[in-house]
Amino acid sequence: DAKTTQPNSMESNEEEPVHLPCNHSTISGTDYIHWYRQLPSQGPEYVIHGLTSNVNNRMASLAIAEDRKSSTLILHRATLRDAAVYYCILTPRGSGGSNYKLTFGKGTLLTVNP
């Protein structure tokens, strides 16, 4: 499985944008890029995913580099409730097989200061 590299921790101020980076230099052409986050004392929750194009949803934006070797999760205005561990995960695209397996790394612990 292709691996991802994320900073161990990042800090942000409330109501400011946050850019969480992820490197995945060994990504294959058929790998999806996913982001999940885990708030304190909760299970992980899906944030966003993409393949080649940048993606936006109500929670965040995902900017994918042209060569797909890195991506950035963007929280446009961080709130205290966004404090969590953010995981960048790759899984192969396909109609079955291992495409449902999520392999979690250590993620990035985001601290949001009031």
Next chain:
Amino acid sequence: ETGVTQTPRHLVMGMTNKKSLKCEQHLGHNAMYWYKQSAKKPLELMFVYNFKEQTENNSVPSRFSPECPNSSHLFLHLHTLQPEDSALYLCASSQDRTSGGALGSYNEQFFGPGTRLTVL
């Protein structure tokens, strides 16, 4: 109830006890998963069930025994556990589009709140 629920939320057991963790999903999904999250370690996938059939066993010791009686319920039976098995056990579900799924379909996983297990 909505989403994925897990019971109990907290469990303390001795090494000779037998207990079971329960997971229920109310999302109409056909795939369910058990994950383990130990202190200071990443989440580890333990088991995957697809249409009630086990499709993945990630080298989990036999003292952990999963059961999936239907697509809405998933159990993890525990017996003769060790203190190092103390962890947060998370259940998840997704709609696996294996059957004729479109190429490039993605199956978001929905997680429960977990059961905090302590083995004495």
